[in-house]
Amino acid sequence: MATVPARAVNRGAVVCCVGWLRLDMASGPTAAGRRRVATVSGSTPVAIAGRRGGPNVMTLRQDRWWIQPLTIFSILFAFVVYVTWAAFQNRNYYVGANYVHGARDLLSPLYSPCIAASCVPGSTHHVQLSWWNFSPALLILFIPGGFRLTCYYYRRSYYRAFWWSPPSCAVQDHHTRYSGETRFPLLLQNSHRYFFYLAFLVNIVLTYDAILAFSVDRGIGVTVGTIVLVVNAVLLWLYTLSCHACRHLCGGHVRSFSEHPVRQRLWKWVTPLNAKHMQIAWVSLIFVALTDVYVRLVASGAITDMKLF
Numbered sequence: 001m002a003t004v005p006a007r008a009v010n011r012g013a014v015v016c017c018v019g020w021l022r023l024d025m026a027s028g029p030t031a032a033g034r035r036r037v038a039t040v041s042g043s044t045p046v047a048i049a050g051r052r053g054g055p056n057v058m059t060l061r062q063d064r065w066w067i068q069p070l071t072i073f074s075i076l077f078a079f080v081v082y083v084t085w086a087a088f089q090n091r092n093y094y095v096g097a098n099y100v101h102g103a104r105d106l107l108s109p110l111y112s113p114c115i116a117a118s119c120v121p122g123s124t125h126h127v128q129l130s131w132w133n134f135s136p137a138l139l140i141l142f143i144p145g146g147f148r149l150t151c152y153y154y155r156r157s158y159y160r161a162f163w164w165s166p167p168s169c170a171v172q173d174h175h176t177r178y179s180g181e182t183r184f185p186l187l188l189q190n191s192h193r194y195f196f197y198l199a200f201l202v203n204i205v206l207t208y209d210a211i212l213a214f215s216v217d218r219g220i221g222v223t224v225g226t227i228v229l230v231v232n233a234v235l236l237w238l239y240t241l242s243c244h245a246c247r248h249l250c251g252g253h254v255r256s257f258s259e260h261p262v263r264q265r266l267w268k269w270v271t272p273l274n275a276k277h278m279q280i281a282w283v284s285l286i287f288v289a290l291t292d293v294y295v296r297l298v299a300s301g302a303i304t305d306m307k308l309f
């Protein structure tokens with residue numbers, strides 16, 4: 001029988017998920033040992049049981065652990081609803097050359113690259129798939145969508161927020177079995193590196209869009225829309241270059257960096273970015289939606305794209 005001070009348990013639980021492991025180890029390595037009941041000071045009985053370990057209470061954490069999964073759920077849910085709505089709109093995604101206030105060539109990132117036959121004149125990227133007459137966004141959104149869906153960071157977030165697997169560190173898992181990502185459909189998460197390659201290409205197109213946004217009054221200028229598209233492109237580059245697959249591409253499978261100085265340099269550049277991947281993921285996600293909102297408002301005539309210089 002292991003007796004663990006409640007404060008120690010709670011502190012360990014908050015710090016890290018392996019807090020339960022420590023408790024488990026304390027009760028012994030055998031199956032029988034894992035089923036023993038440890039007495040947490042006070043008198044909370046903690047059954048060290050269950051196929052996935054952990055006590056028979058939802059959690060011993062006393063902080064507001066649910067705020068993080070609830071926040072993640074709210075943001076991701078709102079984002080998916082908005083993007084789905086915007087993708088089916090099939091209008092107001094492009095501010096073209098005839099825009100009366102002078103600014104031109106603002107294309108929503110949700111519709112870029114615009115390669116469908118249904119793209120409005122001026123918004124296309126010189127390739128048009130004649131057989132696609134639905135919204136252009138529905139044709140290309142699988143790339144950024146798949147990239148984010150299979151992202152290592154987002155996986156952790158939505159596994160917690162949507163599937164409660166587990167909802168947070170040291171909080172009981174709501175599933176009795178766990179097979180990792182070894183079976184369909186989660187096996188498809190391994191496609192992340194391929195989405196990285198596709199997202200890289202899309203970023204090039206979005207950068208091209210941002211450059212075109214400097215075209216103002218038949219010359220070169222800057223509007224609020226120009227800045228919005230440039231910031232969006234920069235954030236998406238940061239998100240893509242901070243990807244774990246990118247870091248692996250730069251420095252993975254290298255036995256000796258001294259023999260691969262270029263790869264070492266690339267690896268050194270992306271590693272600090274990789275450490276900020278979570279923050280960049282959220283900022284870039286929200287800014288993509290805001291960019292679409294801005295282009296949509298200008299294209300619909302609700303606001304004017306103000307010229308700065």
Ligand code: FES
Nearest residue numbers: 151152153243244
């Ligand atoms: S984009 Fe997040 S890990 Fe690759």
